[in-house]
Amino acid sequence: MNDTKTYGEFKTSWCPGCGNHDVLVAVKEALAGQGILPHQFVMVSGIGQAAKIVHYLKCNGFNGLHGRALSPAQAVKLANPEMTVLVESGDGCTYGEGGNHFLAAIRRNVNITLIVHDNQIYGLTKGQSSPTTMTGHVTKNNPLGVVDQPFNPVAVAVAMRAGFVARTFSGFHEHAVKTIVEAMRYPGFALVDLHSPCISFNKLNTFAWYKARCKEVSHDPGDWAAAMTVASTFGEEIPIGVLFREERPSKDAQLPQCAGEALYRKTVDMEAVKRHMLAYA
Amino acid sequence: MVEIHVAESPRSWETKEIFVHEELHLIMGGEAGQGLDTVSGLLGKAVVRSGRHLLAAQHVMSRVRGGHNNFRVRIGSRPVQGPPDTFHLLAAMSRESVELHKDKLKSPGVILADAAWELPDTPGLVAIPFAELAARPVFRGVALLGVLGAMFGLEASLFEEQLSEQFKAKGDEIVSSNLRVLAAAMKWAADNAPRLPLPPAEGPGGLLTMDGNQAIVLGALAAGVRFCGYYPMSPATSIAEGLVHAAVEMGVVVEQAEDEIAAANMALGASYAGARSIVPTSGGGFALMTEAVSLAGVSETPVVFAVVQRPGPATGLATRTEQADLELVLYAGHGEFPRAILAPATLEDCFYLTHKAFDLAEKSQGPVFVLSDQYLASAARSVAPFDLDGLAPITNPDLGDTDPGNYRRYNWDEPISARRIPGHGESLVLADSHEHDEVGHIIEDGGIRVRMQDKRQAKMATLLAEVLPPEFSGDEEPDLLLVGWGSSCEVLREVTAQLRDNGTRAACLCFTQVWPLLPDTFMPRLEAAGTVVAVEGNSTAQFAGLLRKTTGFHIQDTVLRYDGRTLTTGFVMERLRPILEAL
Numbered sequence: 001m002n003d004t005k006t007y008g009e010f011k012t013s014w015c016p017g018c019g020n021h022d023v024l025v026a027v028k029e030a031l032a033g034q035g036i037l038p039h040q041f042v043m044v045s046g047i048g049q050a051a052k053i054v055h056y057l058k059c060n061g062f063n064g065l066h067g068r069a070l071s072p073a074q075a076v077k078l079a080n081p082e083m084t085v086l087v088e089s090g091d092g093c094t095y096g097e098g099g100n101h102f103l104a105a106i107r108r109n110v111n112i113t114l115i116v117h118d119n120q121i122y123g124l125t126k127g128q129s130s131p132t133t134m135t136g137h138v139t140k141n142n143p144l145g146v147v148d149q150p151f152n153p154v155a156v157a158v159a160m161r162a163g164f165v166a167r168t169f170s171g172f173h174e175h176a177v178k179t180i181v182e183a184m185r186y187p188g189f190a191l192v193d194l195h196s197p198c199i200s201f202n203k204l205n206t207f208a209w210y211k212a213r214c215k216e217v218s219h220d221p222g223d224w225a226a227a228m229t230v231a232s233t234f235g236e237e238i239p240i241g242v243l244f245r246e247e248r249p250s251k252d253a254q255l256p257q258c259a260g261e262a263l264y265r266k267t268v269d270m271e272a273v274k275r276h277m278l279a280y281a
Numbered sequence: 282m283v284e285i286h287v288a289e290s291p292r293s294w295e296t297k298e299i300f301v302h303e304e305l306h307l308i309m310g311g312e313a314g315q316g317l318d319t320v321s322g323l324l325g326k327a328v329v330r331s332g333r334h335l336l337a338a339q340h341v342m343s344r345v346r347g348g349h350n351n352f353r354v355r356i357g358s359r360p361v362q363g364p365p366d367t368f369h370l371l372a373a374m375s376r377e378s379v380e381l382h383k384d385k386l387k388s389p390g391v392i393l394a395d396a397a398w399e400l401p402d403t404p405g406l407v408a409i410p411f412a413e414l415a416a417r418p419v420f421r422g423v424a425l426l427g428v429l430g431a432m433f434g435l436e437a438s439l440f441e442e443q444l445s446e447q448f449k450a451k452g453d454e455i456v457s458s459n460l461r462v463l464a465a466a467m468k469w470a471a472d473n474a475p476r477l478p479l480p481p482a483e484g485p486g487g488l489l490t491m492d493g494n495q496a497i498v499l500g501a502l503a504a505g506v507r508f509c510g511y512y513p514m515s516p517a518t519s520i521a522e523g524l525v526h527a528a529v530e531m532g533v534v535v536e537q538a539e540d541e542i543a544a545a546n547m548a549l550g551a552s553y554a555g556a557r558s559i560v561p562t563s564g565g566g567f568a569l570m571t572e573a574v575s576l577a578g579v580s581e582t583p584v585v586f587a588v589v590q591r592p593g594p595a596t597g598l599a600t601r602t603e604q605a606d607l608e609l610v611l612y613a614g615h616g617e618f619p620r621a622i623l624a625p626a627t628l629e630d631c632f633y634l635t636h637k638a639f640d641l642a643e644k645s646q647g648p649v650f651v652l653s654d655q656y657l658a659s660a661a662r663s664v665a666p667f668d669l670d671g672l673a674p675i676t677n678p679d680l681g682d683t684d685p686g687n688y689r690r691y692n693w694d695e696p697i698s699a700r701r702i703p704g705h706g707e708s709l710v711l712a713d714s715h716e717h718d719e720v721g722h723i724i725e726d727g728g729i730r731v732r733m734q735d736k737r738q739a740k741m742a743t744l745l746a747e748v749l750p751p752e753f754s755g756d757e758e759p760d761l762l763l764v765g766w767g768s769s770c771e772v773l774r775e776v777t778a779q780l781r782d783n784g785t786r787a788a789c790l791c792f793t794q795v796w797p798l799l800p801d802t803f804m805p806r807l808e809a810a811g812t813v814v815a816v817e818g819n820s821t822a823q824f825a826g827l828l829r830k831t832t833g834f835h836i837q838d839t840v841l842r843y844d845g846r847t848l849t850t851g852f853v854m855e856r857l858r859p860i861l862e863a864l
Contacts, residue, residue, distance in 0.1 A: 039685070039707045044550070047714070054711070055722050060703035061711045062553050063723070064546060065576055071510075071543040072550025076703075078534045079508060079554035083704045104539035256529050263507040264555025264678075264702055266532045270669055273503045276527055277666060280489035281330070 004028040007038060007057040019196030019207075020049060022170040023117055024056055027086070030180040041084035044073035046098065048090035048124045050117030050196070067097025074110040080262035081252045084184065085112040092122050095131040095151050102153070105189055106162040111250040113183045113190045116153065117170075119198035120205045127201035137204055155231040157191050158244045161224065164190035165231065165244040169214045170197070171207050175240065182242060188250040195238070210238065217241040303358055303480050305433075306365040308382050309425075310351040311374025313344050316422035321352040322661065323426055323447070327439035328356050329490045329663040332482025338364040338660040338847060343515070343599040349377055358480040362771040364660070366851030370432075370477060372425055376400075391475065393428060407474050414469055420462040427466025432477045437467055489664050493631040493657035494561075497587055498523030499667065500635030501559050502531055504675050506585075508551035508558040509535040510544035512566055515599050516655040517589040520561035541566040545573035549582045553712050555678060555702035557639055561587040564606045565595065571613040574648050578618025580712040581691065581700070581737065583642035583649075586610075587635065590654040592845045601845030602655035604767055604818035610650050611796055611827070617734070619741045622650045622796040623749070625657060626770035628664045630793055636672055637747075643676040645743045646700055652795065654818065656847040657768045682706025689719040693732055696739035741797060748794055750802035755781060755788025760864050761857075762810030764836060766792040766824045769816050772848045776816075779854065785861065786811075795824060800832045807834050814838040814860060818848055 007028045014020045031041065038058040045051035047066035054061035060083075062072050073087045094102055094116045105114070120137075122128040127140035131151040138145050157165040164186040168179040176194060183190035195214070197207050217239045219226040227244035252258045311317045318339065325337045336355045342348035353368075355361045368386055372393040373379045379394055386392070386405070394400055396408035415424040423444065430440055444459045491499075497520050501509075511521040524535045534551070538544035541562060548558035562570065567588050577584050588610055592603035610622055621641050623634040635651050642649040679699035688708035692698040698719075703710040711721025716733060718724045752770075755762075755777045765773045770791035780787035790806055807813055807828075815825035815836045820843040825836040840856040842848050 038709055039704065042554075042703050052723065054713075058709060060709055061713070061721070062550060062580075063711075063713045063715065064549070064580075065572055065714055068542065068546040068573075071538070071546035072553065075508060075510065075534075075536070075547035075550030075556075076554045078536070079551040079556040080704055083554070100539050101543050104543065255534060257532050257534050262555065262704070263532065263534065263551070264705075266505075266507065268503065268505040269531065270503070272531060273499065274669055276502060276531075277489065277499050277669070280491040280495065281487070 002032050002035060002037065004032050006032060007059070010056040012056050013052065014049060015200050017199045018049070019119060019170040019198070020053065020117055022173060023050070023115070023176070023194060023196050024053055026170065026173060026176040026180055027053070027088070027115070028057060029177045030184060033177070033181055034184065036084055041086060042073075042076050043086045043088065044069050044076065045087065046089040046093035048093045048122075050088055050090040051093060053088050067093050068101065069093065070098060070101040070105045070114065073112050074105060074108060077110050077112050077252050078255070078258055079264065081111070081258050082262060086184070087112060087114045089116065090123070090130075091116055091118040091120060091132045092130040095153055099131070103160070106157055106160045109163060109189045109248065109250050111188050111252050113180070113192065115180060115183070115192045115194055117196040118153070118193050119196050119202055121198050121202040123198045123201055134204070140201075152232065152234060153191070153193050154243055155228070158224070158227045158231040161246060162191055162244070163188040163246050163248055164242070165227070166191065166242045167193045167195070167238070167240045169195045169210045169240055171211050172214060172240070175216070179241070186245070187253070188248065213238040214240045217243060221245040304361065305356045305370070305477065305479055306368045306387070307354040307356070307370045307372065308351055308368045308385065309354070309372040309374070310349060310378030310382055312347050313342060313350050314346040315374050316419070317350055317352055317374060319447075320422045320426050321354065323440060323443050324429060325354065325661050326443060326490050327430065327435055328433075328479065329488050330439055331435055331479070332484055332486050333357065333479055333663070334360045334484065334488070335490065335663040336361045336364060336660060337662070338656060340846070341600050349375065349381060351378070351382065356479055358483040360663070362775050364847050364849055366849045372429065374421065374425065391477065393425070410469070414466045415462050420458065423459050423462045424466040427463040428470040428474060431467040431470035432474050434476060434478045437463065487666065489666055490661055491628065491664065492519075492659050492661045493625065493628055493653055494519040494589065494659070495523055496628050496631035496664070497635045497651065497653065498527070500632040501585070501639070502527060502533075503667075503669060503672060504636045504639035505557050506533055506559050506639065507556035508548060509533060509561065510538050510547035510551070510558065511535070511561050512538050512541045512544050514563045514566040516591055516658040517561040517563045517566070517587065519658070520587055520589070541569040542573065545570035546576070548584050549573060549577055549580070552582050552584050553580075553703065553710070555705070557583070557643070557675070559585045559587060561589065563589050563591050564593050564597075564609060567606070567609065567613065572615070575614030575616055575618070576714050577648040578614055578616065578620070578737070579714055579716070581646040581698070582712060583646055585635070585638045585642050585649050585651065587651045587653065589658045590652065592843065598845040600655065602818065602847055603843060603845065604654055604769065605820070605823065605843065607652065607795060607819075607823045607827070610652055618647060618737055619645060619744055620648050620650065620796065621645065621744045622652055622794065624652045624767035624793055624795045626767055626791055626793050628657075628662045629667070631657060632667045634793065640673065640675045641744065641747060643678065644697070644747070645740045646697060647740065652767060654768050678702055680705060682708050685709070690721045691717060691719045691733065691736070693719055693736040696736055697743060744797055745799060748797060748799045748802070750799065751790045751792040753788060753790050753806055756786040757788075758809045759788035760786040760811040761861070762806065762813045763787070763789040763816050764813060764825070764828070765789065765816045766795050769818055769848050772850055772853055773816055775850045776853045776857070779850065785864070792824070795827065798828070798831050804832060804834065812838060812860060812864060814840060814857065816840045816848065816853055818842050
């Protein structure tokens with residue numbers, strides 16, 4: 001069994017006290033607990049404060065474009081189903097710029113784990129509202145308060161019958177680690193909406209605010225209707241834990257091309273190419 | 282090209298035979314949904330199997346039913362280049378088609394039309410009793426096929442075999458109905474229509490019939506493509522469809538993405554994981570992919586984009602052709618990074634250049650483009666089987682794992698750093714969209730930035746070492762030099778031959794790689810020529826502009842086509858007339 005030191009220590013550019021530090025530790029513990037070594041997984045991210053995490057632990061990493069983390073991540077898994085694939089980015093990257101990819105990834109059900117550092121604000125660009133910013137929240141770009149309704153990622157995911165939908169909070173360390181491990185063990189697309197406070201630009205959704213509201217769920221996660229109700233709850237109470245769970249074969253497990261060795265190991269069968277060519281005779 | 286002579290007037294039916302030499306030109310017109318594409322495909326394959334050379338270009342509207350489509354077929358004893366402008370034979374499946382195309386008939390020419398239209402007696406009219414030959418409209422395509430087959434003197438077996446294959450999934454009843462209609466139509470034509478024998482079969486036989494996109498698919502398969510990310514868009518979609526067809530057998534994952542942005546980013550993820558990747562698209566879709574092009578540049582990830590052009594701006598003309606996205610592809614993606622753009626001129630190029638594109642992408646660790654167009658993509662042509670055994674091997678990533686603790690993905694000791702594959706060994710592979718250090722970690726240091734930018738840009742040397750020089754043909758030190766690229770080249774070669782036959786000292790310079798350019802390989806040709814004319818399928822002479830930017834050489838005269846139609850020999854000859862007069 002390895003420990004978190006396996007993944008190294010890196011100097012970060014996150015603010016002291018940022019929830020991202022806690023997420024990083026939780027991810028390292030989840031990896032260590034499962035005995036996954038740095039070369040055995042790929043971490044993919046987009047752009048934002050959360051997305052920098054690729055640079056703060058030893059890993060195979062693909063730090064791509066804003067909003068586009070899910071696209072390369074799914075392709076990595078399809079190209080090499082042996083790899084464990086983790087995606088980490090923020091709420092703006094995943095639900096805003098990457099909204100369409102989020103919906104498509106749920107439908108596609110490739111066996112990857114998406115951990116969204118959800119701080120309900122834009123941190124990297126310093127304080128603009130994000131898709132999960134609450135209505136009425138006064139932000140830099142909404143001096144009169146946010147008019148738009150917030151996006152509820154877990155309710156959308158449950159509505160779409162994503163196979164594994166969970167919510168947790170970086171301030172509840174054990175809960176976060178346990179949830180990440182469970183998500184990684186789920187054999188399909190798993191969403192962890194991980195509330196991780198931004199101490200610099202979100203003075204509303206603070207550690208204390210989440211701590212007072214996050215409560216472990218008690219419903220049967222296999223009960224879709226109950227899960228819809230729980231996932232739709234966000235406010236005075238924020239249900240955390242596995243909100244919905246349903247087993248179905250992942251895409252990478254279903255495509256015959258993905259069976260056996262990784263795609264890069266396959267050699268060109270020139271006789272087969274020739275057959276395809278001569279079919280035009 | 283030798284002009285074609287019709288020996289007998291089609292009015293003198295008593296001879297029942299019209300001779301064409303070397304080539305026969307046919308146009309078939311009708312509505313979408315009448316099955317003309319099927320007829321064109323079946324006829325084309327039969328013609329090629331009979332030993333003739335073929336080109337069948339399609340002019341279709343962006344609709345599933347109605348409108349007016351036409352297929353222009355050129356059949357020859359020897360390889361044929363470019364679609365014809367005038368025709369020996371018009372096969373009309375709609376009345377509108379007669380009106381639209383009768384002016385394009387050579388004199389004399391033959392018109393096949395439905396007897397039910399009761400057209401006034403015109404020279405060359407052959408009225409086919411479609412209602413008798415095909416009880417249901419759905420069989421009229423096959424009836425036309427039978428009439429054409431009999432007129433051309435083709436064996437019924439050339440069609441029977443194909444019809445049985447094509448309709449077997451629909452059941453024996455459908456197959457036998459088609460065969461009955463075919464037989465009836467062939468018999469009717471033998472008794473009632475003039476014979477129009479095809480030019481003699483001279484070649485060695487064994488030719489294949491395919492279109493440019495199918496050749497791109499084969500080129501990709503031969504290169505070991507493993508991943509295709511796409512979003513449907515005419516005229517590129519059939520590349521993805523071709524790969525889907527081969528996917529399971531050949532071990533290719535073909536993912537229809539939620540949008541073009543995802544398609545391109547998926548291809549980069551797959552390539553990072555070691556899978557050779559292709560992204561087929563057209564201008565509008567490619568425009569959405571440009572940020573990913575930039576990511577391929579900075580992350581040094583190999584990827585092949587097959588950009589099949591159609592007219593823009595925006596939605597433009599969805600099913601027509603143009604060469605107006607050279608500048609889009611050349612400048613796509615913010616920031617500066619090397620790229621190569623290959624522009625196939627022929628079906629053979631579609632195959633060999635796509636194969637080469639995969640090698641260049643891995644060698645230079647970046648984006649490489651195959652810039653085709655709707656004409657090349659959809660025109661079916663006869664072609665000799667590609668030389669699979671003679672293909673150069675494709676460069677591989679570094680499949681080693683030496684000293685994994687010190688592996689640096691962006692090692693700048695060489696412009697081309699060893700690209701390892703995540704999970705292959707213990708080496709950790711970092712790909713980053715930021716400016717980064719040698720390992721791949723985000724940096725802001727100006728010195729590292731400059732060194733890393735210089736390292737990436739130095740890969741131009743790798744691309745320059747592999748540049749395909751333009752092909753020159755015609756008279757040395759010509760009075761008239763035609764310059765073209767991509768699909769305009771075939772027409773230029775034919776125009777050059779005609780000009781030389783007419784006594785003009787002419788030549789053409791045909792580029793199948795439009796970036797990077799190596800001026801030494803063509804400047805002496807430009808400088809030795811009298812008048813130089815750029816011939817392109819766009820309205821601003823984009824390639825001539827690129828040549829001027831790169832070399833300072835200003836091509837003043839242009840022949841440009843941007844009505845969505847293919848450049849043809851007739852079109853170019855017509856526009857060259859004032860230039861020729863001024864020589």
